[in-house]
Amino acid sequence: MNTLDFDQGNTIIRTKDLSVAYGEKTAVSKISMEIERNTVTAFIGPSGCGKSTFLRSLNRMNDLIPSCRVTGSIEIDGIEINDSNVNIEGLRQLVGMVFQRANPFFKSIYENIALAPRYHGIRSKAELDEIVEQSLRKAALWDEVKDRLKESALALSGGQQQRLCIARAIAMQPSILLLDEPASALDPISTMKVEELISELKDEYTIVIVTHNLHQAARISDKTAFFLMGELIEMNETSILFTSPAQKQTEDYITGKFG
Amino acid sequence: MNRQGSDGMTMIEKNVGRQQHRLARDKSYLQSKLLKPNKKQSLENFFGKAIAMSCAALLLIAVISIIYFIASKGLSTFFVNQVSIVDFLTGLKWDPEGEPALFGAFSFILGSFLVTVLAALVAAPLGIGAAIFMNEIYPTFGKKFVKPVIELLVGIPSVVYGYVGLTVLVPFIRERFEVLGFSLLAGGLVLALMILPTITSVATDAIEAVPQDMRNAARALGATRWQTIWHVVLHGALPGCLTAIVLGMARAFGEALAVQMVIGNTSKLPESIFDPISTLTSAITLNMGNTIQGTAYNNALWSLALLLLLMSLFFIMILRILGRKKLDNR
Amino acid sequence: MRAKTIDRIATYVLTGIAVLIIAVLVGLLGFILTNGWHKLTFDFITSPPDLLKAGGGVGPQLFNSLYLLVLTMLISLPLGLGAGIYMAEYAPNNRITQSIRLCIEVLSSLPSIVVGLFGLLVFVTMTGWGYSLMSGALALTVFNLPLLVRISEDAIRNVPKSQKEASFALGISKWRTVVTVLLPAALPGIVTGAILASGRVFGEAAALLFTAGMSSPDLIFHDFNLDSPTSPLNPFRPAETLAVHIWKVNTEGLTPDARDVADGAAAILVLAVLLFNLGARWFGTWLFKKMTSVTR
Numbered sequence: 001m002n003t004l005d006f007d008q009g010n011t012i013i014r015t016k017d018l019s020v021a022y023g024e025k026t027a028v029s030k031i032s033m034e035i036e037r038n039t040v041t042a043f044i045g046p047s048g049c050g051k052s053t054f055l056r057s058l059n060r061m062n063d064l065i066p067s068c069r070v071t072g073s074i075e076i077d078g079i080e081i082n083d084s085n086v087n088i089e090g091l092r093q094l095v096g097m098v099f100q101r102a103n104p105f106f107k108s109i110y111e112n113i114a115l116a117p118r119y120h121g122i123r124s125k126a127e128l129d130e131i132v133e134q135s136l137r138k139a140a141l142w143d144e145v146k147d148r149l150k151e152s153a154l155a156l157s158g159g160q161q162q163r164l165c166i167a168r169a170i171a172m173q174p175s176i177l178l179l180d181e182p183a184s185a186l187d188p189i190s191t192m193k194v195e196e197l198i199s200e201l202k203d204e205y206t207i208v209i210v211t212h213n214l215h216q217a218a219r220i221s222d223k224t225a226f227f228l229m230g231e232l233i234e235m236n237e238t239s240i241l242f243t244s245p246a247q248k249q250t251e252d253y254i255t256g257k258f259g
Numbered sequence: 260m261n262r263q264g265s266d267g268m269t270m271i272e273k274n275v276g277r278q279q280h281r282l283a284r285d286k287s288y289l290q291s292k293l294l295k296p297n298k299k300q301s302l303e304n305f306f307g308k309a310i311a312m313s314c315a316a317l318l319l320i321a322v323i324s325i326i327y328f329i330a331s332k333g334l335s336t337f338f339v340n341q342v343s344i345v346d347f348l349t350g351l352k353w354d355p356e357g358e359p360a361l362f363g364a365f366s367f368i369l370g371s372f373l374v375t376v377l378a379a380l381v382a383a384p385l386g387i388g389a390a391i392f393m394n395e396i397y398p399t400f401g402k403k404f405v406k407p408v409i410e411l412l413v414g415i416p417s418v419v420y421g422y423v424g425l426t427v428l429v430p431f432i433r434e435r436f437e438v439l440g441f442s443l444l445a446g447g448l449v450l451a452l453m454i455l456p457t458i459t460s461v462a463t464d465a466i467e468a469v470p471q472d473m474r475n476a477a478r479a480l481g482a483t484r485w486q487t488i489w490h491v492v493l494h495g496a497l498p499g500c501l502t503a504i505v506l507g508m509a510r511a512f513g514e515a516l517a518v519q520m521v522i523g524n525t526s527k528l529p530e531s532i533f534d535p536i537s538t539l540t541s542a543i544t545l546n547m548g549n550t551i552q553g554t555a556y557n558n559a560l561w562s563l564a565l566l567l568l569l570m571s572l573f574f575i576m577i578l579r580i581l582g583r584k585k586l587d588n589r
Numbered sequence: 590m591r592a593k594t595i596d597r598i599a600t601y602v603l604t605g606i607a608v609l610i611i612a613v614l615v616g617l618l619g620f621i622l623t624n625g626w627h628k629l630t631f632d633f634i635t636s637p638p639d640l641l642k643a644g645g646g647v648g649p650q651l652f653n654s655l656y657l658l659v660l661t662m663l664i665s666l667p668l669g670l671g672a673g674i675y676m677a678e679y680a681p682n683n684r685i686t687q688s689i690r691l692c693i694e695v696l697s698s699l700p701s702i703v704v705g706l707f708g709l710l711v712f713v714t715m716t717g718w719g720y721s722l723m724s725g726a727l728a729l730t731v732f733n734l735p736l737l738v739r740i741s742e743d744a745i746r747n748v749p750k751s752q753k754e755a756s757f758a759l760g761i762s763k764w765r766t767v768v769t770v771l772l773p774a775a776l777p778g779i780v781t782g783a784i785l786a787s788g789r790v791f792g793e794a795a796a797l798l799f800t801a802g803m804s805s806p807d808l809i810f811h812d813f814n815l816d817s818p819t820s821p822l823n824p825f826r827p828a829e830t831l832a833v834h835i836w837k838v839n840t841e842g843l844t845p846d847a848r849d850v851a852d853g854a855a856a857i858l859v860l861a862v863l864l865f866n867l868g869a870r871w872f873g874t875w876l877f878k879k880m881t882s883v884t885r
Contacts, residue, residue: 012289061758077289089300090292092760099758103751106774106880115769116759152880165755172759175289300762307764308679314671315680315689318738321731322692325699325707332710388606396603405611412614414785414862416792418832419855423617425839426848452617455610483596506698513700515795516836540702540795547706547799552714564706571698578694 012037012176012206013058018072020053020062027053030072031232033225040198040207042217042238045227046258051210054227055178058208059095060088076176093120096169100181102161104153104168109145112153112164113171120172131171139167140197159190166197170205177201179209183216195220214254218242226250326568332558333565336362340555347562353526353542355556362559366526368566370443370536371512373529374522377447378454378511383504385451386458390500393459394466395488406463412456421517424449429521438533441523446536449521450514454507461506465499465585466492498585502578509574513567515540539563618859625856633853637807638834643846647854649805652821653722653828654791657801660726660824661733661790666783668730669737670772676738677745678767697735701796704732708800720827725801732796733786740782744775777880781873788865792858794832802827803837831858 013035020028028050035041043051053062060081062068074081081091093116105112113132122128132149136142141163145156153164162182169177179198183191198207198220211217217224218238225235226249234241234250245251252258336342342362350363389409393401424445433440469492477487493500523535524545543560550557632646639645672689680686708728718724748771756766772779804827812820820826829837835854838847 059758061754064754064757076293077286079290079293081293086293087295087297089297089760089762090295092758094289094292097758099751099754101751103749103755105752105755105770115756116761119759119761119765119769168755168759300765304762304764307767308675311671311675311679314668315675315738317668318672318689318692318696318734321734322695324711325703325731328707328710329703385606385610388603389610392603392607396600397607401607405607408611408614411863411866412617414788414792414866415617416794416832416858416862418792418794418835419621419858422835422839422851422855423620426851427620452613456614459610483592485596485599486592488599509698513698513702515700515702516798520836520839540700543702543706544795544798547709548803561706564703567700567703571700571703572695575691575694575698578698 010036012077013208014075016073016075018054018057018070018074020050020057021069021071022065023067027230028057029230033232033235035206035208036223037206038202038204039222040202040209040220042221042224043208043210043227044212044214044217044224044253045233046253047212049227050230051225051227052180053230055180055208055210056097058176058178059092059097061097063088089120093172094174095176095178096172096174097178098162098165098169098180098182101185102158102165104156104161104164107153108150109153109156109164110149113168116168116172135167135171136164138170138201139163140193140200141167157190159186159193162186162190162194163197166194166201170201174205176206176208179207181210181212184212191216214242226253228253329561329565329568332561333568334562336555336558336562340558342555342559347559351528355559360555362555362562364539364542364559364563364566366528367537367539367542367563369528370522371538371540371570373443373536374446374450374518374538375508375511377443377532378450379504379508381447381451382455382458382507386455386503386507387462387500389459390462390466390503391488391492393463395484395492406460409456409459409463413460417453417514417517418520420449420453421520424452424517424521432533436533439523439535441521441535442533443522443529443536444532446518446522446538447532449517450511453514453517454511457510458503458507461503462496462500465496465503468499469495498581502581502585505574505577505581509571509578512570512574513540515544519544539567543567621852621855621859625852625854625859628849628853629856634857638844638850640843641845643844643849645844645846645850647831647834647850647857649808649821650829650831650834650854651857652808653801653805654830654832656821657722657725657729657797657828657830658787658791660722661729662783662787664726665730665733665737669734670741670779672734672738673741673745674767674772676742678763678771693735693738696731697739699732701732701793702798704728705796705799707731708796713800718825720800720802720804721825722801722828723824725797725828725830726824728796728800729790729793732793733790736786736789737783740786741775741779744778744782745771747778748774773880777873777877780876781869784865784869784872788862788869791861791865792832794830794836797830797833798836801830801833803829803833805829 011034014033016032018028018031019026031054043055045051056062057070058074062070070082076091076094079086105115107115110132113135114128117128117131122131133142136145141160144160153161156164166182183194186194195216198209201207209221221238223235224238224241226233226241228249234245234247236246241250242254245254336347337344347362347364348368349365350361351365352361352363353366354361389405393405428445428448429440432438432442432445473491473495474487477491482490518538519541522538522541524537524541525535526537529536543563546556547560550560634646634651635648636646637649638647676689680689705728708724708731712724712727713719713721716724752770752774753766756770761769806819806826808821809819810821813822814820815823817823818826831854835851835858838844838850844850
């Protein structure tokens with residue numbers, strides 16, 4: 001019992017020499033990283049630094065781009081996800097994703113959330129109702145929408161739409177949530193709500209968030225990774241990275257010399 | 260903090276135990292999802308794609324079989340009934356039931372070209388003029404009122420155009436010019452009216468697509484509105500406007516009933532614009548139902564249809580070339 | 590100074606053209622509607638035609654037009670949708686795709702009389718059905734398909750990419766994404782386009798002369814036996830449509846009140862086109878609003 005290796009057991013995502021290229025252009029080069037279970041990890045860096053590309057390779061969303069080539073390894077709980085025997089739909093069910101711009105389906109609020117669970121095999125109406133309610137509650141949206149579940153999701157405000165997208169991802173019971181600048185298109189109050197939500201979700205999910213807002217990274221994350229020109233410059237505990245960065249480039253970036 | 264718990268385990272041991280348990284459960288959950296075979300989905304994906312693909316393949320099949328059947332019927336005039344192709348295309352006498360039967364289709368071919376050109380000559384300036392008006396001169400009125408009306412008229416059935424031609428245009432020509440009335444002129448005008456909405460609406464799109472910056476630049480250099488339209492807008496929209504005209508001509512060339520109702524249908528060559536004529540389509544329409552399949556007469560009608568088909572392929576070729584031009588211009 | 594004068598003249602000329610066109614086109618619509626208005630009685634639109642006497646109606650023709658429209662849409666809509674899905678979502682960028690695109694162009698610019706002749710050969714003679722509603726519907730499908738493919742392809746392509754991304758990120762397969770996410774979002778565009786296409790089908794005549802035929806049996810409207818030649822629903826009976834009827838009474842010249850009948854029938858056709866147009870606009874907007882609660 002005493003020999004339990006916490007480091008080994010707690011790592012949920014491990015990449016090794018991961019590179020992503022679009023045609024001739026390399027977007028991410030040779031990134032090795034470990035992400036621990038039930039933590040919030042923030043990716044920061046100037047735009048075009050490869051942080052979003054890296055994030056999208058974690059649930060193989062880059063597969064959608066024909067010219068995109070991924071090399072190196074990504075393991076989730078020791079399973080290489082780029083292997084051909086991996087069920088890509090199961091992968092995406094485990095690794096939920098929320099995008100920069102809220103993208104609710106052109107459907108009712110209820111349908112937005114029930115669509116994926118139903119597809120993944122839950123047929124009973126009662127069970128779906130339960131999932132919809134639970135997901136909306138977890139996303140702190142239930143009280144605002146419980147009387148209008150049948151209304152179109154596009155009638156919600158931008159902040160509500162983004163929380164709906166989080167609820168939609170949660171409804172699949174994922175283990176990992178990837179958030180790609182989820183608050184960049186939101187007003188300050190909605191941003192605050194989304195941030196609070198992220199902190200609460202940490203207990204149940206492993207969260208990886210891309211953000212260009214350094215304060216946001218400092219506020220909500222346990223660990224922060226700094227990307228520059230497709231490379232991982234530095235990754236450390238957030239408190240350490242922001243107070244005493246090891247690399248000159250990191251320091252320049254967080255003190256606002258560029259970016 | 261090695262306080263003794265009630266069941267004999269330390270708190271740390273308990274915590275570790277719980278953590279380990281959760282980890283193990285989580286791990287098996289993750290792995291089961293990741294490695295679950297998804298036969299059902301891939302089967303569904305496969306069939307979905309196959310169905311969609313076969314619908315698309317149907318388009319290929321349709322075109323190939325249309326060309327095959329019309330060609331095989333149309334060519335039998337020359338290969339089975341031994342009519343010379345040159346005689347067919349240039350012969351002036353059409354007497355399929357005579358002795359010997361004569362299959363000179365030149366007057367039909369000429370008639371088709373004449374009405375089409377006449378229709379384009381009338382409709383092109385009007386249609387492009389209207390398109391300019393709608394975009395450059397009075398856009399608010401143009402987009403709110405003229406455009407919907409034009410779009411509506413694209414959908415009016417061609418028999419209705421033919422019928423109006425028959426009841427208004429033909430009597431008008433007859434009284435005004437003291438001729439028969441059924442004429443090349445009537446056919447051309449009916450077709451012009453019919454293709455006018457098509458030309459206008461395609462030309463409008465082309466003119467709309469000319470970037471506003473180019474107009475502003477010309478106006479900033481002191482060009483008048485007309486100079487801007489003539490040198491900048493029309494220049495930029497030229498391939499689009501030509502596309503509009505060719506589309507209209509293709510439609511006019513293939514139109515059957517509207518034309519047939521007003522042109523008088525004689526196989527004599529016209530001497531003036533007021534003379535009655537025949538076209539490829541009108542000859543087919545009038546006689547296909549009255550001839551027996553397999554006879555030389557019937558086959559000759561299919562040859563006319565083959566000519567129509569070839570012409571419409573020709574129009575498509577021109578449209579494709581124009582389309583490529585349009586892309587180059589961008 | 591000269592440039593300004595030319596500019597003024599050009600403005601006058603262009604305005605003149607626009608006014609002329611509107612006058613002619615409005616005059617045309619007005620002419621048809623006012624001429625045919627008095628014929629639009631219940632009796633006229635329900636009673637059978639009379640070939641040799643005055644006073645016949647267009648009941649069977651109107652019914653045939655509508656029934657043929659329904660049959661055509663039943664056949665061509667699924668096919669058009671399927672091909673549209675393929676072109677929008679699956680078609681790789683290669684020779685075959687290019688040739689399918691060429692085929693769409695060829696089909697859509699084919700003269701309708703040629704389509705009718707193809708129908709005569711394949712759907713009338715080779716199948717042995719003779720002049721029939723089914724042959725007509727198949728010919729009209731050939732005529733209608735390219736338009737529907739284009740409409741559904743465009744509508745699917747116009748769905749924002751983020752919708753597809755969201756669905757894939759939820760682990761939903763490509764086909765299900767198409768069916769449950771993209772198609773519903775594309776529905777307003779498809780419906781609008783399909784209604785407009787219906788207007789075109791409703792007024793088509795040349796493709797039907799030698800497929801659905803130029804005669805209609807005396808229909809017995811309470812005869813629901815699909816095999817009976819007088820049953821209105823029998824898809825294998827000949828069926829002259831309204832548009833064909835206008836052409837026929839005018840060219841045959843047997844009916845003494847041909848002008849009257851044609852006036853009425855033309856008015857019905859034009860009214861139908863108006864209805865289809867307004868209906869498409871209104872219904873499309875309504876559907877879009879209902880689905881998105883966004884006013885466009």
